[in-house]
Amino acid sequence: MDIKITEELNNTLKDNGFKTEEIKELIANAESSGQKLKAREGDISIAKGGSDNLTVYAVYSPSELLDVYAHKMNILGLTGGELNEIDYDDASEWACAKCGEIALERNVDMTYMGVTRPGPGLVCPKCNEFYVSDGVARTLKTAEAILEEKRA
Amino acid sequence: MPAKDYAPIDENWLENAGSLWTTPWVDKPSERVIVDPIILSHAASLFRKNAGYFYQNPDEAIRMVCHACELYDVTPVGHYLYADYWGQDYGAEIKIQTNSPPGITKRPIKTAEDVDNFEVLDSDELAKGPTLTTHYKALDTCKEEFPNMFAPITQLGGTMEVATNWAAIEDVFMWMITEPEVVDKLCQKAGDHMVSACKATAERYGANVMITGSVIASGDLMDTEQIKRFSFQPVSRAVRKVLNAGAGPGIYYHLCGNHTDDFQMWKNAPMSPFTIVQIGYDGQNIFPTSKLVEHFGDRCTCFGTVDTKLVDRGTPAQVYEQAKEQVIAGKDSPRGFILGTACECPTNAPPVNVHALVKAAKDHGKYEKF
Ligand SMILES: [Zn+2]
Numbered sequence: 001m002d003i004k005i006t007e008e009l010n011n012t013l014k015d016n017g018f019k020t021e022e023i024k025e026l027i028a029n030a031e032s033s034g035q036k037l038k039a040r041e042g043d044i045s046i047a048k049g050g051s052d053n054l055t056v057y058a059v060y061s062p063s064e065l066l067d068v069y070a071h072k073m074n075i076l077g078l079t080g081g082e083l084n085e086i087d088y089d090d091a092s093e094w095a096c097a098k099c100g101e102i103a104l105e106r107n108v109d110m111t112y113m114g115v116t117r118p119g120p121g122l123v124c125p126k127c128n129e130f131y132v133s134d135g136v137a138r139t140l141k142t143a144e145a146i147l148e149e150k151r152a
Numbered sequence: 153m154p155a156k157d158y159a160p161i162d163e164n165w166l167e168n169a170g171s172l173w174t175t176p177w178v179d180k181p182s183e184r185v186i187v188d189p190i191i192l193s194h195a196a197s198l199f200r201k202n203a204g205y206f207y208q209n210p211d212e213a214i215r216m217v218c219h220a221c222e223l224y225d226v227t228p229v230g231h232y233l234y235a236d237y238w239g240q241d242y243g244a245e246i247k248i249q250t251n252s253p254p255g256i257t258k259r260p261i262k263t264a265e266d267v268d269n270f271e272v273l274d275s276d277e278l279a280k281g282p283t284l285t286t287h288y289k290a291l292d293t294c295k296e297e298f299p300n301m302f303a304p305i306t307q308l309g310g311t312m313e314v315a316t317n318w319a320a321i322e323d324v325f326m327w328m329i330t331e332p333e334v335v336d337k338l339c340q341k342a343g344d345h346m347v348s349a350c351k352a353t354a355e356r357y358g359a360n361v362m363i364t365g366s367v368i369a370s371g372d373l374m375d376t377e378q379i380k381r382f383s384f385q386p387v388s389r390a391v392r393k394v395l396n397a398g399a400g401p402g403i404y405y406h407l408c409g410n411h412t413d414d415f416q417m418w419k420n421a422p423m424s425p426f427t428i429v430q431i432g433y434d435g436q437n438i439f440p441t442s443k444l445v446e447h448f449g450d451r452c453t454c455f456g457t458v459d460t461k462l463v464d465r466g467t468p469a470q471v472y473e474q475a476k477e478q479v480i481a482g483k484d485s486p487r488g489f490i491l492g493t494a495c496e497c498p499t500n501a502p503p504v505n506v507h508a509l510v511k512a513a514k515d516h517g518k519y520e521k522f
Contacts, residue, residue, distance in 0.1 A: 073425065079423065079451055080419065080420075080450065080451060081450075084420070086417075086420040087380050087384060087385065087417045087420070088384065088385045088388050088389070088420075089385075105392060105422070106420075107420070107422065107423045107451070110425060112425075113178075114179065115178050115179050115425075116487075117423075117424075117425035117426070117427070117452065117487060118423035118424070118425065118427060118451055118452060119423065119424055119425055120392060120395045120396075120422050120423065120424065133396050135395065135396035135397050135398045136395050136396055136398075137398075138398030139395050139398050139399070139400035139401045139424060140401070140425070141398075142358070142359045142398075142400065142401050143400070143401040143424065143425040143426060146177075146178070146359075146401070146426070147178055147425075150174050150177070150178040150180060151178050151180060
């Protein structure tokens with residue numbers, strides 16, 4: 001899959017320390033394994049990669065890279081341990097590309113600098129895969145900065 | 153009183169209080185549990201001023217609160233807020249009262265049709281509106297004069313609280329029975345408003361701590377299905393939107409009143425890494441911290457409470473006894489614990505009672521988990 005990256009996004013990637021090759025590889029992995037989120041409407045996907053120290057996400061259409069974001073908090077699993085019934089509509093705008101299930105908006109435990117707390121995740125209830133949205137990644141960035149300051 | 157008339161804040165105290173305050177959020181070891189008696193206009197009473205004066209002078213209000221925090225040795229955070237926020241921005245009239253917080257007198261929504269036509273303001277409009285202009289005056293003063301006691305707080309309440317600041321509570325409760333879809337619509341708009349308000353604060357200060365939850369929507373006034381439909385669900389949707397907009401990370405779920413029958417649903421409310429849950433009452437009794445920790449301790453930071461009525465009208469011994477029981481049950485909660493009052497510290501509560509609350513935390517709130 002040959003994916004276009006606008007100059008503007010390319011500059012943003014550079015500014016944020018992302019390497020284009022790594023992002024392309026992350027997308028290629030998601031495409032070959034099917035492990036990604038797909039918008040329930042429209043042809044947009046979110047691929048996930050990186051390490052325990054940095055989870056990187058790429059948002060893309062079949063032709064173009066749209067956004068890249070990341071968080072340092074490492075997702076451990078569902079807050080409270082299991083997927084209980086809950087009292088609101090938790091269906092997100094995304095579905096798991098692998099199994100087709102709608103991704104659910106659920107709290108997931110995240111850990112960083114020895115602190116474990118909940119955060120709003122996107123969860124495939126079947127594959128037990130966890131993602132976060134780009135907006136939540138911005139919220140997590142603020143949280144990470146506080147932890148870095150306070151845990152130092 | 154201008155800033156120059158206050159004695160300087162003791163920097164050693166501030167550093168120590170700051171470290172006690174950090175522990176429940178980031179697990180950094182310190183000596184003991186910190187107390188947050190939710191001081192607002194109570195601070196004014198320490199300066200022989202009344203609630204009316206407090207709320208009309210947001211800059212002074214912050215100074216009085218910050219100095220009260222030092223006096224009592226409690227959470228070093230400057231607060232300024234009251235329940236009747238967000239009416240004025242949409243045309244309500246507000247009345248300043250001598251001995252209680254400002255109250256809304258004329259509400260903008262009178263009919264079901266008004267609900268349809270009601271348009272929620274965006275973050276820029278709200279930032280210029282009367283509620284946030286006053287609120288930010290207080291916060292800016294805090295940031296400038298007490299930078300280490302600053303937190304970018306947005307007072308929201310839940311959807312039912314915002315809704316009843318826009319429409320009379322009798323009307324909202326009547327619609328709940330006769331035309332519940334109207335209340336759905338109203339609560340949805342209240343949720344959108346909450347998102348705008350949080351964005352405004354996050355844009356101004358780079359982060360936001362939202363005070364939300366369920367106050368009117370408690371078991372005293374509504375049944376569990378109503379709380380779920382008109383509070384838990386629209387509040388959860390709004391909080392999720394706020395976090396998706398990057399306008400966090402602080403979330404304070406203030407569940408005031410009796411939540412025996414609905415508290416369980418809040419376990420799944422959207423949470424961020426800086427989330428705290430406070431529940432006022434279990435039926436007629438104070439919500440036991442043991443129960444709070446049992447259900448929320450492995451999820452978020454817990455805020456254990458002492459009965460506000462006791463702080464207002466009880467003896468210091470009664471306050472101390474209840475605080476002791478709560479702090480022992482909560483202090484080693486896995487994701488942090490704060491001891492406080494069920495709701496804001498009553499304006500004219502005897503200072504010895506607040507002191508008794510703090511004393512209980514000092515005597516019985518030493519951490520064992522670190
Ligand atoms: Zn799946």
